[in-house]
Amino acid sequence: xxxxxxxxxxxxxxxxxxxxxxxxxxxxxxxxxxxxxxxxxxxxxxxxxxxxxxxxxxxxxxxxxxxxxxxxxxxxxxxxxxxxxxxxxxxxxxxxxxxxxxxxxxxxxxxxxxxxxxxxxxxxxxxxxxxxxxxxxxxxxxxxxxxxxxxxxxxxxxxxxxxxxxxxxxxxxxxxxxxxxxxxxxxxxxxxxxxxxxxxxxxxxxxxxxxxxxxxxxxxxxxxxxxxxxxxxxxxxxxxxxxxxxxxxxxxxxxxxxxxxxxxxxxxxxxxxxxxxxxxxxxxxxxxxxxxxxxxxxxxxxxxxxxxxxxxxxxxxxxxxxxxxxxxxxxxxxxxxxxxxxxxxxxxxxxxxxxxxxxxxxxxxxxxxxxxxxxxxxxxxxxxxxxxxxxxxxxxxxxxxxxxxxxxxxxxxxxxxxxxxxxxxxxxxxxxxxxxxxxxxxxxxxxxxxxxxxxxxxxxxxxxxxxxxxxxxxxxxxxxxxxxxxxxxxxxxxxxxxxxxxxxxxxxxxxxxxxxxxxxxxxxxxxxxxxxxxxxxxxxxxxxxxxxxxxxxxxxxxxxxxxxxxxxxxxxxxxxxxxxxxxxxxxxxxxxxxxxxxxxxxxxxxxxxxxxxxxxxxxxxxxxxxxxxxxxxx
Amino acid sequence: xxxxxxxxxxxxxxxxxxxxxxxxxxxxxxxxxxxxxxxxxxxxxxxxxxxxxxxxxxxxxxxxxxxxxxxxxxxxxxxxxxxxxxxxxxxxxxxxxxxxxxxxxxxxxxxxxxxxxxxxxxxxxxxxxxxxxxxxxxxxxxxxxxxxxxxxxxxxxxxxxxxxxxxxxxxxxxxxxxxxxxxxxxxxxxxxxxxxxxxxxxxxxxxxxxxxxxxxxxxxxxxxxxxxxxxxxxxxxxxxxxxxxxxxxxxxxxxxxxxxxxxxxxxxxxxxxxxxxxxxxxxxxxxxxxxxxxxxxxxx
Numbered sequence: 001x002x003x004x005x006x007x008x009x010x011x012x013x014x015x016x017x018x019x020x021x022x023x024x025x026x027x028x029x030x031x032x033x034x035x036x037x038x039x040x041x042x043x044x045x046x047x048x049x050x051x052x053x054x055x056x057x058x059x060x061x062x063x064x065x066x067x068x069x070x071x072x073x074x075x076x077x078x079x080x081x082x083x084x085x086x087x088x089x090x091x092x093x094x095x096x097x098x099x100x101x102x103x104x105x106x107x108x109x110x111x112x113x114x115x116x117x118x119x120x121x122x123x124x125x126x127x128x129x130x131x132x133x134x135x136x137x138x139x140x141x142x143x144x145x146x147x148x149x150x151x152x153x154x155x156x157x158x159x160x161x162x163x164x165x166x167x168x169x170x171x172x173x174x175x176x177x178x179x180x181x182x183x184x185x186x187x188x189x190x191x192x193x194x195x196x197x198x199x200x201x202x203x204x205x206x207x208x209x210x211x212x213x214x215x216x217x218x219x220x221x222x223x224x225x226x227x228x229x230x231x232x233x234x235x236x237x238x239x240x241x242x243x244x245x246x247x248x249x250x251x252x253x254x255x256x257x258x259x260x261x262x263x264x265x266x267x268x269x270x271x272x273x274x275x276x277x278x279x280x281x282x283x284x285x286x287x288x289x290x291x292x293x294x295x296x297x298x299x300x301x302x303x304x305x306x307x308x309x310x311x312x313x314x315x316x317x318x319x320x321x322x323x324x325x326x327x328x329x330x331x332x333x334x335x336x337x338x339x340x341x342x343x344x345x346x347x348x349x350x351x352x353x354x355x356x357x358x359x360x361x362x363x364x365x366x367x368x369x370x371x372x373x374x375x376x377x378x379x380x381x382x383x384x385x386x387x388x389x390x391x392x393x394x395x396x397x398x399x400x401x402x403x404x405x406x407x408x409x410x411x412x413x414x415x416x417x418x419x420x421x422x423x424x425x426x427x428x429x430x431x432x433x434x435x436x437x438x439x440x441x442x443x444x445x446x447x448x449x450x451x452x453x454x455x456x457x458x459x460x461x462x463x464x465x466x467x468x469x470x471x472x473x474x475x476x477x478x479x480x481x482x483x484x485x486x487x488x489x490x491x492x493x494x495x496x497x498x499x500x501x502x503x504x505x506x507x508x509x510x511x512x513x514x515x516x517x518x519x520x521x522x523x524x525x526x527x528x529x530x531x532x533x534x535x536x537x538x539x540x541x542x543x544x545x546x547x548x549x550x551x552x553x554x555x556x557x558x559x560x561x562x563x564x565x566x567x568x569x570x571x572x573x574x575x576x577x578x579x580x581x582x583x584x585x586x587x588x589x590x591x592x593x594x595x596x597x598x599x600x601x602x603x604x605x606x607x608x609x610x611x612x613x614x615x616x617x618x619x620x621x622x623x624x625x626x627x628x629x630x631x632x633x634x
Numbered sequence: 635x636x637x638x639x640x641x642x643x644x645x646x647x648x649x650x651x652x653x654x655x656x657x658x659x660x661x662x663x664x665x666x667x668x669x670x671x672x673x674x675x676x677x678x679x680x681x682x683x684x685x686x687x688x689x690x691x692x693x694x695x696x697x698x699x700x701x702x703x704x705x706x707x708x709x710x711x712x713x714x715x716x717x718x719x720x721x722x723x724x725x726x727x728x729x730x731x732x733x734x735x736x737x738x739x740x741x742x743x744x745x746x747x748x749x750x751x752x753x754x755x756x757x758x759x760x761x762x763x764x765x766x767x768x769x770x771x772x773x774x775x776x777x778x779x780x781x782x783x784x785x786x787x788x789x790x791x792x793x794x795x796x797x798x799x800x801x802x803x804x805x806x807x808x809x810x811x812x813x814x815x816x817x818x819x820x821x822x823x824x825x826x827x828x829x830x831x832x833x834x835x836x837x838x839x840x841x842x843x844x845x846x847x848x849x850x851x852x853x854x855x856x857x858x859x860x861x862x863x864x865x866x867x868x869x870x871x872x873x874x875x876x877x878x879x880x881x882x883x884x885x886x887x888x889x890x891x892x893x894x895x896x897x898x899x900x901x902x903x904x905x906x907x908x909x910x911x912x913x914x915x916x917x918x919x920x921x922x923x924x925x926x927x928x929x930x931x932x933x934x
Binding site for chain 1: 640
């Protein structure tokens with residue numbers, strides 16, 4: 001790996017000594033295919049002599065075959081992945097490249113720049129300290145330059161290099177360069193970058209990449225490589241209040257209990273007082289344990305194991321912090337959310353949220369607006385699609401410790417995970433906690449659900465009837481309620497159609513509205529269960545995730561899912577309200593079973609096959625289940 | 635304030651990844667190939683869980699064609715460190731006598747390595763397996779995730795790979811699905827060597843130059859490690875001072891002539907050499923997309 005230091009040949013041990021003290025810089029390159037991004041990265045690898053002869057030979061062969069430089073070496077091919085992959089066009093992703101110089105090791109996140117790749121750019125930017133934003137000197141600042149800059153700033157990058165590339169194609173004109181820089185600065189000042197370094201270069205010819213170019217005598221600034229090697233990326237993180245999200249509790253035996261994690265901010269010494277969040281308990285650090293001996297000091301970025309002086313209950317997901325500047329603790333937040341999945345983000349739908357080392361249930365309670373990544377304008381929206389960015393309010397099912405993302409990337413960032421598919425569907429950055437989370441406390445009351453239900457000689461629960469339109473849900477629910485009333489039980493029925501006349505009359509039939517419809521009904525059911533009632537809900541509720549949302553609102557055993565299973569053909573034949581006919585004629589859109597899916601329950605408490613029993617038999621069947629579940633006794 | 639060096643930051647990142655797996659997965663295992671990358675990975679693991687031992691076993695998928703020195707080194711190391719080691723060999727392959735000489739490198743690698751690995755993961759129901767692969771090894775690996783998701787059939791589907799932001803790894807999976815986890819993703823070959831040097835990590839002596847019996851075959855120096863190696867007409871083992879840049883099955887691993895018998899000398903040679911480390915591996919030469927294809931099939 002022909003590194004170009006003479007020291008290697010002359011005095012390898014001195015060379016190694018020098019290289020042990022190298023620092024690390026992670027950066028991202030943003031630009032579209034035509035900006036010469038691949039050529040620039042290829043150039044950086046080539047100039048830092050990280051290309052082997054066998055790779056060079058392959059590159060020469062590839063350049064002749066598919067290169068764009070007329071048989072000359074095409075450096076872009078170094079980073080464009082395998083031939084087969086190029087042809088299949090599956091390079092839509094983040095690739096990581098590595099090179100090093102005498103002073104630094106570099107990790108480059110290389111992302112494609114097209115509009116649909118917001119997801120990839122956010123991914124690459126999340127771990128980068130600096131962004132190189134490429135602009136084609138012939139084209140100047142484009143809409144995508146703005147988009148890249150916005151995403152980079154959103155992800156918290158404070159250092160930007162504006163690489164004005166292809167200067168060779170504009171005759172190395174100073175005016176061209178300066179006009180582009182002025183326009184960029186004018187736009188970027190609202191993005192909050194700490195510094196913007198503009199460099200005129202030609203990745204193709206190598207001007208100002210590693211060596212100063214004779215073609216730009218008017219430029220006195222650093223070359224790209226000089227800048228990357230020397231920029232001070234704030235050790236600022238070490239000056240911030242100490243944070244350690246507890247990742248794993250180390251208990252090899254009765255005598256040792258260590259809290260392992262990576263320090264997210266600040267420094268820590270034995271004897272320092274720490275506070276545990278969210279519990280608020282305090283103790284002092286006894287030891288910082290490592291295999292190489294105890295440490296007297298540990299700093300942000302290190303993975304350590306701490307022991308404390310007191311035995312207090314701490315588990316994975318808790319955050320250790322400096323006592324006098326702890327992180328916030330809340331269960332409602334405002335955050336920016338980047339959506340990363342083909343399935344839309346719908347407010348109200350429950351997701352898993354991983355923040356630091358804690359995973360909780362969360363949902364978007366309010367999508368405040370969507371951000372147009374090209375114009376930065378805000379627009380009202382009811383859902384987020386793949387690669388869209390929105391500002392929203394979130395609610396979690398438990399309080400979590402956090403810092404605003406602006407103050408700490410590690411404790412202010414989160415991902416959303418789909419509960420059914422386990423896919424990572426979104427990534428977010430917390431702005432602040434919503435005040436009501438701090439001020440509105442749940443009122444604990446003496447008269448409770450149990451006592452209210454006992455008074456009625458029953459245990460409260462929800463019978464959730466789901467099935468296609470016309471399956472027989474309301475008919476069966478009605479019979480069940482009549483039977484229950486005859487038995488002296490206290491009930492209430494929430495019917496899908498009826499609720500739409502009142503509580504939910506503002507909602508339509510889009511996917512987002514349907515989710516909100518279910519959420520409201522589930523919340524009302526919950527209140528009624530709290531009131532001690534047996535609640536019958538008769539709702540098509542076609543989506544598993546929404547039924548799961550309702551189930552998770554209730555306590556264990558309170559949610560009884562009744563699948564009224566009628567084949568589509570049979571329901572359509574019955575068509576009691578004539579709706580299938582209208583849907584088939586295209587008069588009703590998003591009709592379940594016709595042009596919108598129905599996801600049958602996988603674990604319903606009861607399945608009723610309406611082709612095998614009458615409505616009366618079905619009702620008895622339901623009553624039997626309630627009795628078996630002990631719901632009909634106080 | 636102290637600035638962390640690049641090796642300190644890489645080490646901290648690898649430790650964090652390993653702990654995350656232990657905290658969130660039910661039954662992890664560390665694939666230990668005895669080579670230098672495995673040596674560095676294991677060393678990091680010893681640090682990550684100290685004073686506890688790494689709370690997972692090591693597993694070596696043994697093709698039965700590894701260098702004898704590798705096996706001796708492996709057994710001594712796990713004994714010294716007090717770790718649990720699982721050695722797995724594909725029983726079918728063993729019965730059929732699969733070997734690189736009669737069946738060729740492709741069949742041998744598929745049966746004794748790829749298939750064997752899948753069998754072993756299924757057999758022990760491991761839901762996460764650490765591997766020492768690095769992104770700098772080869773172009774198709776540059777995009778590999780740290781947490782690489784595999785279907786219940788161990789297939790790698792590019793569409794199922796999850797975006798990885800910050801240090802927030804999504805480890806969730808359904809029953810039967812598993813993760814391959816690469817804690818050394820962001821290390822380069824030079825980083826590994828430097829770390830081994832700095833931390834004085836023991837490595838298999840085959841990395842150091844010594845006089846060994848080799849034959850030259852198809853332009854590659856192959857060491858005659860035992861008497862199972864059939865010599866071709868006119869082939870006669872020669873004693874040469876050689877070493878290995880990578881270690882695998884001895885019939886598939888080319889030696890290089892070298893005088894480098896200390897770590898600094900090895901690193902010096904590596905820095906001054908003009909060919910990449912994978913060049914010594916016979917299996918890579920098949921086709922340009924060979925690694926990509928192997929990955930989809932379940933090869934690490």
